[in-house]
Amino acid sequence: MKILTVVGARPQFIKAAAVSNIIRKHHSEILVHTGQHYDENMSKVFFEELNIPKPDYNLGVGSGSHGKQTGTMLIKLEEVYEKEKPDFVLVYGDTNSTLAGALCASKLLIPVAHVEAGLRSFNMEMPEEQNRVLTDHISNILFVPTKSAEKNLKDEGIKKGVYNVGDVMFDAILNFKKLARSRSEIIEELDLEGKEYILTTIHRAENTDHIDKLSNIVGALNECGKTVVLPLHPRTRKYMLNYGLEFSENVKVTDPVGYLEMINLEMNSQKIVTDSGGVQKEAFFMRKPCITMREETEWVETVENGWNKIVGTDREKILDAVLNFIPSREQKNIFGDGSASSKILEILDKR
Missing domain, CATH: 3.40.50.2000 (Glycogen Phosphorylase B;)
Known part of the structure; x- marks a missing residue:
């Protein structure tokens, strides 16, 4: 199985560090860095210290308006997808890289798997909210981190292909603490x-x-x-x-x-x-x-x-x-058991 992973911003590097490590033990992964975060302290250092594999493609998109940035990503990602022909495209979170990665795959009829699906701030003025809502509605597999995220998708009529696996950032914390x-x-x-x-x-x-x-x-x-x-x-x-x-x-x-x-x-x-x-x-x-x-x-x-x-x-x-401000009660375990990455791979294998 060939999985193409799209990342572009600091939080996605952290999530990919946990998931890519599991994927590469069993399957082929193509890692694409859009270049949305391009400052060395915001990008390169993460790949080095978290031992994330060097990207197979760095699109070098850089900064710009939302439209210009997303549009440039779509053009460059399409070339990569047509060349690599992946079985799945894996996207994370809520950035412009997430939306571009999912939309490009959907247009080419490549199944999209969205990690951290179902999150909602209910503020559509936020670019992140627009990105996550649109990505969820064109994704084939939706990996949600919490019960509330699962409910949000159900309320929007998204019931098929939804899996509550826990939070991959919890995996990362346990791995790197x-x-x-x-x-x-x-x-x-x-x-x-x-x-x-x-x-x-x-x-x-x-x-x-x-x-x-x-x-x-x-x-x-x-x-x-x-x-x-x-x-x-x-x-x-x-x-x-x-x-x-x-x-x-x-x-x-x-x-x-x-x-x-x-x-x-x-x-x-x-x-x-x-x-x-x-x-x-x-x-x-x-x-x-x-x-x-x-x-x-x-x-x-x-x-x-x-x-x-x-x-x-x-x-x-x-x-x-x-x-x-001090916390008002004892913590509950609400983000899974730290095995979200393994669960993601199991589900992709079955699909």
């Missing part, structure tokens, strides 16, 4: 040894592209009086310069870090403040209180379980949560 502990250099470099700190990530366009929202986030972090560690996304850095925003001395700004360094920072943090879907889950896996700077989340289970607080971009709400 021990290795991440050896990457303590980041703790030493930032002088965090023995200190309580807040780990923060900010990257979503809905926050970075609006001066009032980004100003509120920066203001709350500056005012909290706690040590804040912020690996700064290139987009966020650009908009901060455009808006003339600066962090105070309590915020330690770094370049983007590798996955293992990020896990290390998460493990040693007091709380996590983010607008990232993946980091919300990782906070849950690490048993860290999470504060989400969005109006909604796809990972509703983390909120219902009391370990994630949605605060939007209101300055006072962010500040209050940073200072006062």
Whole structure:
């Protein structure tokens, strides 16, 4: 069986690290990197430290408008698909690479398998929501991570080919947590040894592209009086310069870090403040209180379980949560047993 996997962004590299390792023990895999994330700290370092196979194709699409980026991917992916003739195309998550990978395969009548299907924020203004909804509706096999994702698909009339396998990012955490502990250099470099700190990530366009929202986030972090560690996304850095925003001395700004360094920072943090879907889950896996700077989340289970607080971009709400939020109950196991990757392969074998 030949499986063609499409990745293009940092969260997908992490998921592919878990699944590709299983696939390649039994079958042929063609790995295509669209080049959506092309910065070395956002891309190359992930392949190296997670031992992900070198991509068979790097399309080098780079940045651009949603239409230009997706359209360029479609053109280049079509050439690869027609040459390789895979049995399945495997896509992950909710990026432009996900939609392009699925749509191109669907047009060529190649079965599409979507990992992390069924997630919904119910905010169609988010590009990620558009991508995940459209991808789900043209996929033949839908691997959902949670019961709520399964219900979302059922509510939209998608009942065939749906499999609840658990979360592949949980697989990745279990696989790499021990290795991440050896990457303590980041703790030493930032002088965090023995200190309580807040780990923060900010990257979503809905926050970075609006001066009032980004100003509120920066203001709350500056005012909290706690040590804040912020690996700064290139987009966020650009908009901060455009808006003339600066962090105070309590915020330690770094370049983007590798996955293992990020896990290390998460493990040693007091709380996590983010607008990232993946980091919300990782906070849950690490048993860290999470504060989400969005109006909604796809990972509703983390909120219902009391370990994630949605605060939007209101300055006072962010500040209050940073200072006062603590989980309200014991965690439940809601993301599977850490064997999602093996279950995915078993199902593809049967199909």
